[in-house]
Amino acid sequence: MVFENELTWFKALNSGKAEEFHKNYEEALEKVKKELGKKYPNIINGKEVYSKEGEFIKTSPSDTRIVIGYFQKGTKDDVKKAVEAAKKAFKLWSSIPYYERTKIFRKAADISSQKKYELAAIITLENGKNRFEAIADVDEGIDLMRYYCEEMEANKGYEKKMGKAFPNEETKSVMKPYGVWGVISPFNFPFAIAIGMSSGALITGNTVVFKPSSDTPLTGFKIYEILNEAGLPKGVFNYVTGSGDIVGAELVNNDDVQGIVFTGSKDVGVKSYRIFNEKRPRPFIAEMGGKNPVIVTSKADLNKAVEGVVRAAFGYSGQKCSACSRVYVDKRVKKDFLEKLVKRTKELVIDDPTLKDSFISPLINQRAYKNYQDYIEIAKKDGKVLTGGRILTDEKHKYGYFVEPTIVDELPKDHKFFKDELFVPILCIAEVDSLDEAINLSNNVDYGLTAGIFSEDEKEIKKFFDEIQAGVIYANRKIGATTGAMVGAQPFVGWKLSGSSGKGAGGPYYLQQFLREQSQTIAH
Numbered sequence: 001m002v003f004e005n006e007l008t009w010f011k012a013l014n015s016g017k018a019e020e021f022h023k024n025y026e027e028a029l030e031k032v033k034k035e036l037g038k039k040y041p042n043i044i045n046g047k048e049v050y051s052k053e054g055e056f057i058k059t060s061p062s063d064t065r066i067v068i069g070y071f072q073k074g075t076k077d078d079v080k081k082a083v084e085a086a087k088k089a090f091k092l093w094s095s096i097p098y099y100e101r102t103k104i105f106r107k108a109a110d111i112s113s114q115k116k117y118e119l120a121a122i123i124t125l126e127n128g129k130n131r132f133e134a135i136a137d138v139d140e141g142i143d144l145m146r147y148y149c150e151e152m153e154a155n156k157g158y159e160k161k162m163g164k165a166f167p168n169e170e171t172k173s174v175m176k177p178y179g180v181w182g183v184i185s186p187f188n189f190p191f192a193i194a195i196g197m198s199s200g201a202l203i204t205g206n207t208v209v210f211k212p213s214s215d216t217p218l219t220g221f222k223i224y225e226i227l228n229e230a231g232l233p234k235g236v237f238n239y240v241t242g243s244g245d246i247v248g249a250e251l252v253n254n255d256d257v258q259g260i261v262f263t264g265s266k267d268v269g270v271k272s273y274r275i276f277n278e279k280r281p282r283p284f285i286a287e288m289g290g291k292n293p294v295i296v297t298s299k300a301d302l303n304k305a306v307e308g309v310v311r312a313a314f315g316y317s318g319q320k321c322s323a324c325s326r327v328y329v330d331k332r333v334k335k336d337f338l339e340k341l342v343k344r345t346k347e348l349v350i351d352d353p354t355l356k357d358s359f360i361s362p363l364i365n366q367r368a369y370k371n372y373q374d375y376i377e378i379a380k381k382d383g384k385v386l387t388g389g390r391i392l393t394d395e396k397h398k399y400g401y402f403v404e405p406t407i408v409d410e411l412p413k414d415h416k417f418f419k420d421e422l423f424v425p426i427l428c429i430a431e432v433d434s435l436d437e438a439i440n441l442s443n444n445v446d447y448g449l450t451a452g453i454f455s456e457d458e459k460e461i462k463k464f465f466d467e468i469q470a471g472v473i474y475a476n477r478k479i480g481a482t483t484g485a486m487v488g489a490q491p492f493v494g495w496k497l498s499g500s501s502g503k504g505a506g507g508p509y510y511l512q513q514f515l516r517e518q519s520q521t522i523a524h
Contacts, residue, residue, distance in 0.1 A: 003150045003488050006139035008116060009132055022356055025131050028117035029354055032125065039070045040221050042078055042241060045085035046234025051075055051242070058217055061128040061362040062353055062400040068126050071217040074242030079209065079250035082238035086180040086207035087256055089235030094177050094205040098157035101203055102149040108230035109145040112138065112195075119191060119222060121354075126216050127187050128361040128400075130353040133316050136484075140192035143487035144506055145199050151511055152203050158515055168524045175515035177205035178283065179258035182251035184244075184272075186263045187364050188319050190216035195223055196505050197261040197285075202227075202237065204514040206259070209238045211248055215364050217241045244268065252276050259283040259514065263321070266421065266446070266497050273500060285513050286500040287492075289321045289421045290449025292482040293442040295464065296329040296337055297435055297455040301476070305454035306340045308481035309427070312452070314348060314405040315483060317361045318425035319368070322450040322472065322492075324482040326418050328438035331431045338409070338429065342387045345405050350392065352400075363401040363424060372403050372424040375417070379426065383411035388425070419445050435460055443469045448495030450474070452481035471495045471504060 012021035039055065041048035053073040060066035072078070093101075112119065120134035129137060152158075158175030165171065181201040185194035194212060201208050212220025224239040240247055251257055252272045260276055262269055262284070269288035276284050294312070296305045312324035329337050350360040363369050369391065376389045388406030392398075405425040411417055417428050418441070432438045435455075442451060451470040455461055461475045471493035472485055485492045491507025493499060503509040 003147050005486055005488065006113065006116075006142045008135050008139050022131075024117045025120060025135070029121040029124070032118055032121040036125070037067045037069060040072070040217065040241075042072045042074055042082075043224050043239040044078065044082045045089075045238065049078060049081075051078060056214065058126070058215070060125050060400075061364050062125075062402075064399055066125065068218050071214075071241045074211075074240040074247045076246060076250045078240055078242070079247055079254065082209045082240050083180055083251075083254050083256050085235040085238055086209050089233060090177075090179050090207045093207055093233060093236045096205075098152050098203075098205070101205065102152050104230050104232055105145045105149050105199055105203055108199075108226050108232075109142045109149075111226050111229055112142045112145070115226070116142070119219070122219055122222060123190060123216075124353050126218050127190055127364060128353050129316055130358045130361060131356070133361070137189050137192045140189070140487060141195040144192065144196035147488045147506060148199055148203050148511055151508060158512065162519070165521070166523075169521050170524070171519060171521040174518045174520055175512065176518050177515060179206060180256055181206045181208050181259045181261060181514070182254075182257045183208050183210045184248050184251065184260065184262045184264065185210070185212050185220070187213035187215035188316065188321070190219035191223065193263050193505075194220055197263065198223065198237065200505070200510055201259070201261060201514050202232070204511055206514055207236050209240060209251060209257070211240055211242070211251060214241065214243060248272070255279070259285070261285040263287045265289060269500070270497070283513060284500055287321060287494050287505070288498055288500075289423075289447065290323075290494065290498050291326065291419060291421050291445045291447040292322055292324050292450040292452075292470070294324050294327045294452040294454065294481045295435065295438040295442065296327060296333065297438075297453070297457070297460050298330040298332040299457040299460060300333065300454035301456060302333060302337050302340055304476055304478045305337065305481070306344050308452065308454065308476075308478045309341060310344050310348070311479060312481040312483045313427040314345065314360060314425050315480065317363055317403070317405070318427075319361070319364060319423055320483055321498075322483045322485065324427065324452065325422060326428045326430065328430050328432045328441055330438075331433060334431050338386065338407075342407060345387050345407060348405055350402055350404065351396070360402075360405055360425070363403060365401065368424060369401040369403070371422070372426070375422055375424060375426055376406065379406070379408045379411070379417065382415060383408045383428075413441060421447065435463060439464065439467050443467075446497040449498035450482040450485075452477060454481070469495055471499065471502075
């Protein structure tokens with residue numbers, strides 16, 4: 001089989017089927033709306049489990065009157081039971097030949113593809129992504145499952161005949177799974193990242209206890225249903241909702257958890273990494289965000305740069321690990337660039353994300369909404385807000401966490417807004433004298449996830465590629481200056497404090513992280 005990206009919207013657009021795409025999405029949305037407000041259990045060893053601590057309510061960020069559902073407040077005891085179930089299931093699951101495991105995940109990918117519009121509609125209601133971003137989220141998850149199946153098969157389950165130490169010996173290297181993995185996923189890609197991390201662990205023969213973000217528990221439950229329908233044995237994948245302080249902390253502190261794969265904030269990731277490896281070294285695969293720069297040189301195509309920056313900075317309201325949050329622009333083109341950038345930003349539609357023309361999404365929750373307001377006050381005090389800076393409280397927006405995309409100029413270049421991940425739609429601009437200065441400023445942060453440059457000069461692009469400290473880098477990318485990595489083409493990998501392993505999701509080295517090597521020798 002040859003891997004091919006799902007690319008639902010791109011294919012619909014290029015084959016004249018855009019209206020069919022919209023019709024499919026809207027029909028799925030109506031279907032999903034009728035299912036809202038249900039109670040959902042945890043799933044431990046294939047059984048429905050209800051927490052003795054009760055449940056929490058999940059509402060939509062675009063309209064908090066909409067109840068998505070009621071989910072379990074998982075306890076430490078729930079996590080311990082889930083880990084125990086995963087530990088028991090490991091022996092059977094790890095002994096199943098890799099090609100039988102990939103069959104299950106190919107089926108899961110096919111089921112997801114059949115349900116893609118329904119899954120996308122759930123994501124829109126649950127985390128506020130517009131239909132294009134939501135369908136791309138589902139597509140990416142499908143791509144990850146299929147790509148990892150292909151990698152597992154291409155590497156023959158990571159078993160390789162080795163050289164002979166002595167003439168009478170036969171030796172092979174075999175990569176083997178560790179055991180139980182904790183999978184801790186974020187709200188911003190509730191299907192793609194969650195299924196990507198889970199399938200990385202599962203395809204390689206490990207078992208999983210999965211904790212979705214409390215902002216996106218329904219998408220997480222749908223992942224359980226898809227894997228169950230695909231034929232995953234009970235106990236191999238356990239679903240436990242609840243707070244990070246309880247469910248996440250127990251996964252990190254549990255001695256029977258052999259590995260953690262985590263996507264979330266730098267602070268939580270670094271702390272969890274330290275705790276998890278306190279007693280003994282254990283694999284902790286972390287993606288911890290970014291502070292992603294774009295450099296606009298004097299030789300840039302400014303129209304291309306503006307479109308690329310706007311899409312990367314304000315797509316999903318800046319709530320992507322890869323979002324562009326700072327721009328270093330050559331002083332010779334700064335005035336023209338900013339005029340075009342402000343004009344384009346003002347054109348962006350801020351509306352109910354279920355609507356066709358909506359571009360700007362609501363923020364995910366009350367905390368992010370408050371953070372945005374606090375950051376705007378700092379931006380006004382320390383710099384100059386060129387556009388945006390307001391929360392939206394009119395009739396159309398008053399029940400959701402809607403804010404304006406914001407561009408800030410004239411902050412000091414060492415301001416914390418150029419260093420810290422904000423995760424809201426605030427873009428900071430700085431003027432530079434040279435490409436050298438822009439690269440130095442770009443690199444002078446703790447993060448190293450994505451970065452972009454706009455220049456029509458090949459030498460400038462080469463210098464940027466040679467010197468920038470980030471795992472995913474782009475030149476002249478109009479569809480997203482720092483965002484939109486494609487599975488099988490652009491491995492998503494963080495350097496420095498953006499990641500712990502230096503090996504990217506959707507790339508050729510990802511699966512090996514879930515395996516450990518065993519050298520097997522037979523003497524004759």
